[in-house]
Amino acid sequence: MALLEIKNLHVSVGGKKILNGISLALNAGEVHAIMGPNGTGKSTLSNVIAGRDGYDVTEGQVLLDGQDILAMEADERARAGVFLAFQYPVEIPGVTTSAFLKTAINAKRRAEGKPEIDAMEFLKLVKAKQKLLSMPDDMIKRALNVGFSGGEKKRAEVLQMTLLEPRVAILDETDSGLDIDALKIVSEGVNTLRGPDRTFLIITHYQRLLNYIVPDHVHVLVGGRVVASGGKELAEQLEAEGYARYLSAA
Amino acid sequence: MAAKQETAAAVRSVEQYKYGFVTDIESEKAPKGLSEDIIRFISAKKNEPEWMLEWRLKAYRYWLALGDEEPKWAKLNYPKIDYQDSYYYAAPKQKLASMDEVDPKLLETYKKLGIPLAEQAVLAGVAVDAVFDSVSVATTYKKKLEEMGVIFKPISEAVHSHPELVKKYLGSVVPYTDNFFAALNSAVFTDGSFVYIPKGLRCPMELSTYFRINEKNTGQFERTLIIADEGAYVSYLEGCTAPQRDENQLHAAVVELITLDDAEIKYSTVQNWYPGDAEGKGGIYNFVTKRGACRGKNSKIMWTQVETGSAITWKYPSCILQGDNSVGEFYSVAITNNHQQADTGTKMIHLGANTRSKIISKGISAGKADNTYRGLVRIGPRADGARNYTQCDSLLIGDKCGAHTVPYIESRNPTAQTEHEATTSKISEDQLFYCQQRGMTEEEAVSLIVNGFCREVLQTLPMEFAVEAQKLVGISLEGSVG
Numbered sequence: 093m094a095l096l097e098i099k100n101l102h103v104s105v106g107g108k109k110i111l112n113g114i115s116l117a118l119n120a121g122e123v124h125a126i127m128g129p130n131g132t133g134k135s136t137l138s139n140v141i142a143g144r145d146g147y148d149v150t151e152g153q154v155l156l157d158g159q160d161i162l163a164m165e166a167d168e169r170a171r172a173g174v175f176l177a178f179q180y181p182v183e184i185p186g187v188t189t190s191a192f193l194k195t196a197i198n199a200k201r202r203a204e205g206k207p208e209i210d211a212m213e214f215l216k217l218v219k220a221k222q223k224l225l226s227m228p229d230d231m232i233k234r235a236l237n238v239g240f241s242g243g244e245k246k247r248a249e250v251l252q253m254t255l256l257e258p259r260v261a262i263l264d265e266t267d268s269g270l271d272i273d274a275l276k277i278v279s280e281g282v283n284t285l286r287g288p289d290r291t292f293l294i295i296t297h298y299q300r301l302l303n304y305i306v307p308d309h310v311h312v313l314v315g316g317r318v319v320a321s322g323g324k325e326l327a328e329q330l331e332a333e334g335y336a337r338y339l340s341a342a
Numbered sequence: 343m344a345a346k347q348e349t350a351a352a353v354r355s356v357e358q359y360k361y362g363f364v365t366d367i368e369s370e371k372a373p374k375g376l377s378e379d380i381i382r383f384i385s386a387k388k389n390e391p392e393w394m395l396e397w398r399l400k401a402y403r404y405w406l407a408l409g410d411e412e413p414k415w416a417k418l419n420y421p422k423i424d425y426q427d428s429y430y431y432a433a434p435k436q437k438l439a440s441m442d443e444v445d446p447k448l449l450e451t452y453k454k455l456g457i458p459l460a461e462q463a464v465l466a467g468v469a470v471d472a473v474f475d476s477v478s479v480a481t482t483y484k485k486k487l488e489e490m491g492v493i494f495k496p497i498s499e500a501v502h503s504h505p506e507l508v509k510k511y512l513g514s515v516v517p518y519t520d521n522f523f524a525a526l527n528s529a530v531f532t533d534g535s536f537v538y539i540p541k542g543l544r545c546p547m548e549l550s551t552y553f554r555i556n557e558k559n560t561g562q563f564e565r566t567l568i569i570a571d572e573g574a575y576v577s578y579l580e581g582c583t584a585p586q587r588d589e590n591q592l593h594a595a596v597v598e599l600i601t602l603d604d605a606e607i608k609y610s611t612v613q614n615w616y617p618g619d620a621e622g623k624g625g626i627y628n629f630v631t632k633r634g635a636c637r638g639k640n641s642k643i644m645w646t647q648v649e650t651g652s653a654i655t656w657k658y659p660s661c662i663l664q665g666d667n668s669v670g671e672f673y674s675v676a677i678t679n680n681h682q683q684a685d686t687g688t689k690m691i692h693l694g695a696n697t698r699s700k701i702i703s704k705g706i707s708a709g710k711a712d713n714t715y716r717g718l719v720r721i722g723p724r725a726d727g728a729r730n731y732t733q734c735d736s737l738l739i740g741d742k743c744g745a746h747t748v749p750y751i752e753s754r755n756p757t758a759q760t761e762h763e764a765t766t767s768k769i770s771e772d773q774l775f776y777c778q779q780r781g782m783t784e785e786e787a788v789s790l791i792v793n794g795f796c797r798e799v800l801q802t803l804p805m806e807f808a809v810e811a812q813k814l815v816g817i818s819l820e821g822s823v824g
């Protein structure tokens with residue numbers, strides 16, 4: 093059984109059809125990449141998996157461990173192990189990154205029947221992960237994402253992922269806006285998390301990322317459909333040729 | 343799943359107003375209603391000197407002459423209050439000589455409220471004056487304070503032990519002619535705290551009062567008077583709770599603060615009176631007059647309030663900046679949910695030269711609630727170089743609630759500078775989804791976001807109070823989304 097399985101998913105937004113029957117099976121231990129032109133539904137797919145309101149799922153299922161999660165609230169899905177690194181991370185004025193992280197960690201721990209994290213333990217943990225991502229220590233004292241540069245926001249997303257250790261991690265264009273060094277660092281963060289119990293769905297426009305995070309499968313999404321799937325060489329081919337051949341077919 | 347059941351139980355328990363219990367103690371009450379006889383009764387119960395009774399009666403006659411017309415300018419809606427339908431004096435029956443004699447049931451009540459009395463107080467470095475209905479039950483940590491020359495006692499005792507101070511300062515900041523509720527309070531106040539910090543002393547511990555209304559149909563009218571002599575400093579905390587009752591109960595307190603040269607008073611309130619139920623039934627009517635006078639040069643008064651309770655809040659902690667270079671600050675969080683109404687703000691009256699004031703107000707409105715900031719900055723002709731900064735932020739949750747900002751600025755000195763900023767925002771779907779995607783429930787998310795919105799104000803609270811206040815912010819907004 094796949095860890096996450098998307099079955100014939102049809103989704104519309106405000107009456108407009110965006111996803112037209114997507115099927116993907118992500119097994120534990122695998123990394124899948126999705127590439128596709130702007131506006132083809134990549135973020136829509138991520139949001140629907142994560143449980144964002146405002147989407148009509150007209151057909152299909154999203155199964156986590158074989159259980160349909162479409163009826164679950166976003167927070168329940170998160171606590172069940174679904175994580176989304178946002179394409180556009182949201183600013184939360186006045187809420188320190190530290191307070192936010194602690195609340196998120198404790199929400200997860202509560203679901204696992206564990207007590208709240210000890211303050212010292214928390215600081216130690218965050219410090220270690222920040223170091224791994226070459227983030228300055230005092231970053232967590234600032235309000236979450238407020239005034240963060242584009243790259244800092246993306247790094248903060250990866251920091252949250254490494255702290256929450258999700259089973260299903262969706263990264264929506266986490267590489268966009270990162271400089272070359274940051275790209276390596278963030279990829280390293282993802283790679284250390286790779287493991288037999290976890291699966292990644294990585295959305296990107298750039299083949300370059302996939303040199304650092306080498307995917308097991310690459311899918312091409314056009315017009316709300318998966319129009320091609322293959323190995324990492326598919327990404328190289330896209331980089332060279334663009335989407336022309338899929339667009340004409342769609 | 344065990345964890346899930348635990349969560350459900352936790353949620354159920356916070357759904358109810360945490361402080362809504364009633365303590366079953368025999369009490370002594372004055373007959374219902376208000377008259378000169380009742381005032382004489384109260385005064386006699388307190389064994390008051392003649393001058394005190396006279397002052398009360400003058401206030402009462404003034405109040406009577408006002409008719410039963412309350413101030414009408416606030417944006418508040420409530421049925422006519424029948425002042426004859428309330429009790430003006432209620433006290434636990436026992437007489438108390440020491441802490442050991444305090445009714446265990448009372449102590450149990452305070453324990454439920456999380457108040458550190460007796461030993462706990464010593465450990466926490468908090469001296470608590472607990473006012474239960476009309477009588478101050480036990481004042482802890484008295485001795486240590488006395489040694490330093492601090493006077494911290496129920497005002498009913500101060501009337502006897504320090505009549506010269508009480509006579510000099512009582513009503514000197516809020517005269518009984520100030521307004522309807524101040525007149526009422528002056529006539530019938532039953533207890534409250536009196537604090538005097540001697541010259542040059544920085545009071546090393548925070549002083550604290552806990553107010554609780556327990557009796558049914560009882561009004562509570564405390565009177566607090568705090569004087570910081572030259573160069574003195576004190577931080578004072580006030581907390582309030584009341585049981586859950588279907589009837590509305592009246593709370594009309596007066597607080598007066600006085601700072602002499604170079605003195606500073608920091609006054610923090612966490613007000614969590616019963617707000618009424620989700621349909622708007624019951625709850626406390628909170629009509630409070632709080633005002634501080636910076637009489638001396640370089641003196642400072644700082645008000646911080648976190649107002650989460652009450653059906654109605656009418657409250658404007660203010661500063662009269664008389665001394666040159668004196669400073670007034672007002673930090674406020676007012677949360678209204680369901681049918682709660684709050685009309686709150688401050689007045690900064692600049693009289694002396696180079697006086698400065700700062701106003702930071704955060705109003706949060708949810709459900710069908712209404713939240714108004716009303717503030718006055720007045721700059722007198724002698725207040726050369728006076729400066730004010732005002733920032734009013736409103737946060738709306740849902741689309742049935744209201745937020746209003748009513749700033750009045752009157753400047754009669756061309757060298758003065760005033761600055762006013764106001765914002766209104768909503769908790770966005772994006773923010774909620776983002777938090778929920780990280781595993782937080784919707785309510786946790788709202789609580790976190792609102793706490794962030796209020797951070798500037800909550801930061802000014804003493805540590806232990808800040809933690810409580812943060813939790814309260816979350817609890818008072820339960821059921822506000824979804």
Ligand SMILES: Nc1ncnc2c1ncn2[C@@H]1O[C@H](COP(=O)(O)OP(=O)(O)OP(=O)(O)O)[C@@H](O)[C@H]1O
Pocket residue numbers: 105106108110128129130131132133134135136137146179
């Ligand atoms: N709430 C909405 N209302 C109307 N249209 C929407 C809404 N959300 C998404 N869409 C539309 O759905 C389409 C798919 O959007 P989506 O964000 O999923 O694209 P994407 O593949 O992630 O694009 P990009 O590569 O630019 O991030 C777009 O045409 C977008 O305008």
Ligand SMILES: [Mg+2]
Pocket residue numbers: 134135136179264
């Ligand atoms: Mg996108």
